Amino acid sequence: MPTPRSIRHLKVGEKAQIDRITAEGELGRRIRDMGLVPGAEVEVVGRAPLKDPVAIRLKGFTLSLRNNEADFILISPPEAQS
Amino acid sequence: MSSYTVALAGNPNSGKSTLFNALTGARAHVGNYPGITVEKKVGQVRAGDAMLEVVDLPGTYSLTAYSAEELVARDFLVDERPQAVVDVVNAGALERNLYLAVQLLELGCPVVLGLNMMDEARKMGLRVDSKRLSKLLGCPVVELVARVGMGVGELGRAAAGLAAERQGSWKPMDISYGPDLDPALAEMTTKIMSKSLLTARYPARWVALKYLEGDDQVKEQGRLADPELASWLEARAQEVADHLRATLGTYPEAVVADYRYGFIASILKGGVVTRDDLGERIAVSDKIDLVLTHKLLGPILMLGVLYLVYQITFTLGKFPMEWLQAFFAWGGKAVEAGLPDGLLRSLLVDGIIAGVGGVMGFVPLVMLIFLLIAFLEDSGYMARIAYMLDRVFRIFGLHGCSVMPFIISGGIAGGCAVPGVMASRTLRSPKERIATILTAPFMTCGAKLPVFILLTSVFFPEKQAQAMFAMTLLGWAMALCVSWLVRSTVVKGESTPFVMELPPYRLPTWRGLGIHTWERTWQYIKKAGSMILAVSIVVWAAMTFPGPSEDKTAAFEAQKAEITAKIEALEAAEAKPEAPASEPEPDAAKDGNTKQEMAGDPEKTATPSAEADENSLEALKAKLEDLNKAQAAGALASSLAGRMGIALEPVSKWAGFDWRTNIALVGGFAAKEVIISTLGTAYSLGKVDKEDTAPLAEMLSAEGLSISAGLALMVFILLYSPCFPTVVAIGKETGSWKWSAFAITFNTVLAFLLASAIFQAGTKLFH
Numbered sequence: 001m002p003t004p005r006s007i008r009h010l011k012v013g014e015k016a017q018i019d020r021i022t023a024e025g026e027l028g029r030r031i032r033d034m035g036l037v038p039g040a041e042v043e044v045v046g047r048a049p050l051k052d053p054v055a056i057r058l059k060g061f062t063l064s065l066r067n068n069e070a071d072f073i074l075i076s077p078p079e080a081q082s
Numbered sequence: 083m084s085s086y087t088v089a090l091a092g093n094p095n096s097g098k099s100t101l102f103n104a105l106t107g108a109r110a111h112v113g114n115y116p117g118i119t120v121e122k123k124v125g126q127v128r129a130g131d132a133m134l135e136v137v138d139l140p141g142t143y144s145l146t147a148y149s150a151e152e153l154v155a156r157d158f159l160v161d162e163r164p165q166a167v168v169d170v171v172n173a174g175a176l177e178r179n180l181y182l183a184v185q186l187l188e189l190g191c192p193v194v195l196g197l198n199m200m201d202e203a204r205k206m207g208l209r210v211d212s213k214r215l216s217k218l219l220g221c222p223v224v225e226l227v228a229r230v231g232m233g234v235g236e237l238g239r240a241a242a243g244l245a246a247e248r249q250g251s252w253k254p255m256d257i258s259y260g261p262d263l264d265p266a267l268a269e270m271t272t273k274i275m276s277k278s279l280l281t282a283r284y285p286a287r288w289v290a291l292k293y294l295e296g297d298d299q300v301k302e303q304g305r306l307a308d309p310e311l312a313s314w315l316e317a318r319a320q321e322v323a324d325h326l327r328a329t330l331g332t333y334p335e336a337v338v339a340d341y342r343y344g345f346i347a348s349i350l351k352g353g354v355v356t357r358d359d360l361g362e363r364i365a366v367s368d369k370i371d372l373v374l375t376h377k378l379l380g381p382i383l384m385l386g387v388l389y390l391v392y393q394i395t396f397t398l399g400k401f402p403m404e405w406l407q408a409f410f411a412w413g414g415k416a417v418e419a420g421l422p423d424g425l426l427r428s429l430l431v432d433g434i435i436a437g438v439g440g441v442m443g444f445v446p447l448v449m450l451i452f453l454l455i456a457f458l459e460d461s462g463y464m465a466r467i468a469y470m471l472d473r474v475f476r477i478f479g480l481h482g483c484s485v486m487p488f489i490i491s492g493g494i495a496g497g498c499a500v501p502g503v504m505a506s507r508t509l510r511s512p513k514e515r516i517a518t519i520l521t522a523p524f525m526t527c528g529a530k531l532p533v534f535i536l537l538t539s540v541f542f543p544e545k546q547a548q549a550m551f552a553m554t555l556l557g558w559a560m561a562l563c564v565s566w567l568v569r570s571t572v573v574k575g576e577s578t579p580f581v582m583e584l585p586p587y588r589l590p591t592w593r594g595l596g597i598h599t600w601e602r603t604w605q606y607i608k609k610a611g612s613m614i615l616a617v618s619i620v621v622w623a624a625m626t627f628p629g630p631s632e633d634k635t636a637a638f639e640a641q642k643a644e645i646t647a648k649i650e651a652l653e654a655a656e657a658k659p660e661a662p663a664s665e666p667e668p669d670a671a672k673d674g675n676t677k678q679e680m681a682g683d684p685e686k687t688a689t690p691s692a693e694a695d696e697n698s699l700e701a702l703k704a705k706l707e708d709l710n711k712a713q714a715a716g717a718l719a720s721s722l723a724g725r726m727g728i729a730l731e732p733v734s735k736w737a738g739f740d741w742r743t744n745i746a747l748v749g750g751f752a753a754k755e756v757i758i759s760t761l762g763t764a765y766s767l768g769k770v771d772k773e774d775t776a777p778l779a780e781m782l783s784a785e786g787l788s789i790s791a792g793l794a795l796m797v798f799i800l801l802y803s804p805c806f807p808t809v810v811a812i813g814k815e816t817g818s819w820k821w822s823a824f825a826i827t828f829n830t831v832l833a834f835l836l837a838s839a840i841f842q843a844g845t846k847l848f849h
Contacts, residue, residue, distance in 0.1 A: 024333060026148055027579045032339035033143040034581055035178035040343075045368060049377040050473040053482075053580055060175035060206070062367070062584040064469045066476075069579050 007042065007056065007070035015043040016075035023072035034063055036073060085133035086245040087162060091155060091186060092170035093179050094141035095585040097198040101170050101228035102138045103597045105238060110138075112601050120154045120507070129238030132246070137164065143178075145185045147299040149510055159191060160283045163252070165245035167191040168237065170228075173203035173210055174586075176355060180346045187219065190252035190285050194241050195223040196233075202586070209356045218349045220255070229591055254285035259341045263294060263334065266322045270294075270315055277311050279304060293319045294334040367462075367586040375466055384467060391454045392494040395447060399496075402446035410439030429622060436759070437618020437752065442607070444528050448498055449603045455490060456598035460590035465582065472580055478562040479569025482580060483509050484518040488561060492525030495554045499523040499808040501606045503815050511578030517569050519815055520825055521561040523804035526554050529754035533799055536758060540782045541792035557800055564832070572824075617806040621752040624723040625745075625760070630716055638713040645706045652699050711763075718763050723748045727764075737798060737837035738791035738845075747798070753805050790844020794837040801833035 010016055018040045023031055035058055036042070045062060046055040053064045090105075092098040102110070106125025123138035139158060140151035147153050159167065169186055171179035176197075186193050197212055216223035222240045226233040258264055270290035274281065280289050280303055292300040293315045304312035323334050330337075373379055414435045421427040458464045464486060472482030484506075485493070491502025502522045509515040526534065534553055535546075542549040569575075629635075718724050719741075727744035734744050742764035749756040758778065765781050803826045804812065813822040 021336065024336075027581070029144070029146055029148060029335060029339075030579050030581045032336065032343075033146075033181065034583065035175075035181065035343070036581075037340050037343045046371060046375055047377075048375065048470050048473060049380050052473045053469060055371070055375070055469065055584055057368075059177055060208075061172075061178060062371075062586070064465075064472075064580065064582050064584050066472065066580045069581060 004074040005076075007044070007054065007065075007073045007075060008067045010042075010044040010075070012044050012046060015041060015078050017041055017078050018073060019076045020074045021072060022074065023069070027069060027072065031065075031069070031073065035059075035061075036063070041078060042075070083131055083133055084246065085135065086165040086242060088134045088136050088166045088168060088241045088245065089158060089162075089164040089191075090136055090138045090168050090170065091159075091182065092139075092141060092196075092198075093143050093172065093182060095583055096141070096170045096172045096179060097226075097228045098138065098141055098170045099598075100591070100594050101168075101196065101198065101226065101234065101237075102136065103594060104228050104231050104234045105134075106136055112605070120150050127238055129235070129242040132242040134238060134242060137162075142182065144182060145189065146295070147297050153299065156189075159186075159189060163250060165192065165248070165250055166194055166241040168194045168196050168241055170196045170198050170226075173197045173200050173225075174206055174208060176210065177343070177346055177350060180349075181342060183219070184255075184257065184342050184346060187221065187255040188257065188285075188291070189288055190254035192244050192248040192252070193219075193221045194237065194244055195219065195221055196226050196228075196237050197223060198226045198228050200225045200232075201227045201229075202588070207357055211354050211356075214352065215349070215354045218352065218354065229588075229594075252285070254288060256287060257341065257345050259291075259338055262326055262330070263322065263337055263341075266318060267291060267294065270318055273311060273314070277308055279308050279311055279315075290315070291338065294322060295338055296323075296335060370587050371466070371584075374463070375470060380466075380470055384470060387458070387463070388489065388494055391451070391458075391489075392496065394454060395450045395494075395496060399447040399450045403443055406446060407439070407443045410435060410443065413439070425626070428626060429619070432626075433619050433622030434615065437622070437756075438615055444498060445603065445607060447496060447528055448501065448606050449599055451490065451494075451497055452501070452602045453595060453599040455486070456595045456602075457590055459486075460588070460594055460598070462585040462587045465584050468582065469584060475562075476577055478566040479514065479517055479577070480562075480565050481509055481511065481514040481518075481578065482582075484514065484565075487518050487522045488525060488558070491522035492527035492530070493554075493558060493561075495526040495550065496528045496531055497525065498527050498529070498606065499525065499804055500811045501602055502527075503808060503811040504602075504605065506815060513569065513573045513575045514578060516573050516816055516821065517565040519812055520568055520821065520828075521565040523808050523812075523825065523829065524561040524564065524801055525557045526800065527754070529805065530799055532755060533757050534796060536779055537782075537792055537796050537799075540779045540787070541789050541796075553796060553800055556797070560801060617752045621723070621749055621756065624726075625718060625721050625749065627722060628720070630713075630720045634716060634720075635713075638709065638716070642706060642709055642713075645702055645709065649699065649702045649706065652702065656699070714763050715765070718745060718760075724764075734834075736842065737794045737834060738788070738841035739795065739798075739837075743795065747802070750799065751803055751806060753807070754799065757799065788844065788848065790841050790848065793844065794841035797840055798833045798837035801829055801836065803827075803830045803833075 004019070005016075007016070018036060018038050020038060021028060021031055021036065040058055043057045044054060045057045048054070048064075051067075053066045054070055055062055055064045057063075090098055090102055102123060102125065105127045107127075110123050110125035112121060112123050120140050125136050125138075127134050127136055137158065139155040142149070142152045142155050145152060145156045145159075147156065158164075167186055169183045171183060183193060183195060195215070197210060197215075200210070203210065210225075212223040212225050222244055224233055224237045224240050226237060228234060259267060267287065267290050270293060271287045273279075274286040274289050279286075280300070283303075284292075284300070289300060289304070293304070296319065301312070301316065304315060319334070326332050326334060326337065374383060414431045417430050417435065418427060421430065455464070458467070467485055468482030470482075471485050475482055475484055486508060487502045487506040489502075490497045490505045491499040499522055502525070503519050506515050506518045506522065509518060534550055538546045538549040538553075719728070723745050724741070726748055727741040730744045731739075731741045734740075739747070742761065745764050746757045746760040749760040761782075762778050765778065765785075803809070809822045809826060812825050813819045816822075
């Protein structure tokens, strides 16, 4: 099994599937409320001018989160699970 | 006719406000929920033969208890038990939006689902089978395009119909939470049912679920209602949590969320949502974002947009502002003409009309700036500004969203800190909010502007625009530095998550913009207007009482009577040209000499001379006028504010301020624009108009104030205590007068230290 990657390491335009969310408490709740759940497909659509925060696309909408928050969202390549 | 309460729920950016406006139009009331700074909007609408009282709940993604908005929404639902709940969902992002709908259904509310933005969803190539969705969820579904009013009437009728049908009964929906949670949930539900724990408010299974999710509010209520059962429930929930952690490395809340999304996915799969075969079209939004959030172009365009907002506000806002100011000036004159000289007239003209007029004069500017900000918000660009600035702001302990309160407060010179402080509500974290609220008043608000225009024209006549710009930048720099200071001392703590939606760009509607603008402007008028009325009266009193001693007044009156007599004699003489002019009276001058020099040097104007034109009618009238001004200056000097100004001089001289400036700065606590008119009176110039500061500028130049004193004064005015209406807003928004007191003292001390440093350094360098 490859070392778990987080959303932080995705390049702009790269897609992935969410594997696990390791955040708990308020951040964890907030991430889930926004629809970031295991199985969801995400694509990095942009980064702010200072490389942080990052903008990601989920089905039908765009979210932004900071890199250190993206670290809690572990991903796998989209084809790995299909 | 039956009447029902209908709550409007939905995610932020789902078009909830647009729908609310479309439903209720102008008949809405805006206020706050008691004790909390979350906005409450209530409006009425007729649907068929029923009357609906529509309550707009705050936009939430969820019904947990972690933000004020969510608690307000949840408490409203369980306490008020609205007969119907309309959940507005963005049809383009159904999956995420249904997360709230499912929670509403679990709570048992009679839900009507409003599928909003159907037009955009269709453009994205999405098709939604709303009949099928309605069947699967077991609730009415209405397709909407709230922006143009499509489906709005139908939605109202559906809500009324559901309210009539359900007759206030709640039917909670059950979702399976899998083999790890379901048995525990069932066990806990049975216990809760048998003891009726909190069941008057919530469904039993819902309470059990909240225990598993670790909901603090419910846990607390449970402890109060039945401590024994509550501790059993908490222990059981802990057991489940421990088990999950040991076996799956997860925790109950995550499992609950995952199963809810699983439930939603299963509903949507059965042919409810189909996508066109066009493949994944890059939405127009993404293309715009490629440019607007580009790493080089983005910030440049952002600065351009902010500059444009500033330009539009000022070029367009100037005219109505002048009209309003002219109107209040006319009102003041009318009252002045209609009432006899005395305290009542002074209170009306100098206290109330001047004070309230000062605030109302800014209404056109405030309206314009709110209109433009509403445009930036509704179009979706505001979220991008926060997105681009977050990294920078985080360094200073702020949040990307802090930029809006800063801009409204005058980050683009000319805002107002009162609505700016109110705008900080968009920030979720209390810590970043307090830092934003405390530092927003450092910006160059619209009331500081005329003062800076005056001072820069005196001290930097060649480089006025640059000096103004430098003041705006200094405001930003100080706001950021102080917020860093505050966040690393008084309000320490981690930054809040920046998990924020970037809504797709859309063209705002005129109606939406109009309503947003009006709501905020009205709040500004109400808050600033009522407070400033009270404070203008207090400050007027401080500047009027105790007044000059009777001897002085008598001396002035004697002089005035004398000149008046001469004028009358001259006028009579002009009627009869051969009559001789009366002799000038030297006593008056001596009288003036004995007065304190603080009284503005009446001697200069009253010096007798043998020259013939000294006794011409014009000269005498001018003399009378000067005498009046000198008397006003003398009165100001002997008033409470004047005495404070004089008492402060030994301290304030470190920053280069004399007693006259001090009085003006004391007056500036009521409202910064008072500084100019007070300076005018203190320098015995009479009233000085904000718009026409030339005489005061000449006077200041003639007084030979040094550049360092002027710079120190400008920095002091930029930074010292926020004006009183802002202080009140700070107290209300933070919920603690402690922060108001902090803002007054901390800012004044900081401003004074900085101004002193500038003045002392400047004096050393240039002498």
